[in-house]
Amino acid sequence: KEVDLDLALQVAIEGAKGAGGLILKSFRKDVVNKKKSLTDPVTEVDLACEDLLRALIAKHFPTHKFLGEESFEGSYNLSDDPTWVVDPIDGTANFVHGLQWTCVSVALVVDKMPMVGVVFNPVTQEMYKAVRGKGAFMNDEKISPSQVEDMPSACICTEFGANRDPEVVQKKVDIMHKVIQSPVQALRCLGSCALNMCAVASGNVDGYYEWGMHPWDVAAAFLICTEAGAVVTDLDGSAFSITARRTLVANAKIQPQLKKIIMDAGAPMQPSVN
Numbered sequence: 001k002e003v004d005l006d007l008a009l010q011v012a013i014e015g016a017k018g019a020g021g022l023i024l025k026s027f028r029k030d031v032v033n034k035k036k037s038l039t040d041p042v043t044e045v046d047l048a049c050e051d052l053l054r055a056l057i058a059k060h061f062p063t064h065k066f067l068g069e070e071s072f073e074g075s076y077n078l079s080d081d082p083t084w085v086v087d088p089i090d091g092t093a094n095f096v097h098g099l100q101w102t103c104v105s106v107a108l109v110v111d112k113m114p115m116v117g118v119v120f121n122p123v124t125q126e127m128y129k130a131v132r133g134k135g136a137f138m139n140d141e142k143i144s145p146s147q148v149e150d151m152p153s154a155c156i157c158t159e160f161g162a163n164r165d166p167e168v169v170q171k172k173v174d175i176m177h178k179v180i181q182s183p184v185q186a187l188r189c190l191g192s193c194a195l196n197m198c199a200v201a202s203g204n205v206d207g208y209y210e211w212g213m214h215p216w217d218v219a220a221a222f223l224i225c226t227e228a229g230a231v232v233t234d235l236d237g238s239a240f241s242i243t244a245r246r247t248l249v250a251n252a253k254i255q256p257q258l259k260k261i262i263m264d265a266g267a268p269m270q271p272s273v274n
């Protein structure tokens, strides 16, 4: 299982830039929704980006496994073997609408723990990256969470997700109601889980919570957040897992406050669906 993590980082960056190039080429042009569903679109560009990443990774690491959003077949099957966990476009709905909060997310996971993570926004050219134990960076700048200490000064992010079941939507709205009235300075749904997490890692956003995301949404950003010094947990503050489909991430001061608000408001620990 000895993996050359420096090479893995180089490959992740090269792949993210390659996929980012494809995204930019089609940005604000007509793209075909292959209609995974209307609320969870998948475009021909998602598929092309995933193919590019899979081929590049296989060239350098032919024995490694691959878990990608667009080739996912119903079960993560995540083992302890080195596995590349890839979201070719996180924030696909934003991409489809020409909104800039969209990115490529690439992680190398070993023993179910992310060891290398890259999140690249090709529109802004912001490359977030981390290797376990070596800190987190945006381009070449070391990043760290904000110093904001209390909710009235905080900017919090969450998302509605793809599920339109009335009860699920109502629960999300009820929890948002409690968060906004805690009160907070700002509550945002920006549309990309990975970029929301990176925004906490780099101190632009003070806390983010969501449930229903998949490993490819969180794997790279989880490492970037922990390496930056943000606190990443399950919604109730227990240990985070990339397969649990629930995330709470914040700076250390905001995390317990946000956790209390969302748990008191009934954030669901089960079932882990969006």
Ligand code: LIP
Binding pocket: 040, 069, 087, 089, 090, 091, 092, 093, 159, 160, 161, 162, 191, 192, 193, 194, 210, 212, 213, 214, 217, 274
């Ligand atoms: C999306 C996320 C978004 C979340 C959605 C979905 P996609 O990823 O980034 O924040 O709310 O449930 O997972 O589908 O754009 O890669």
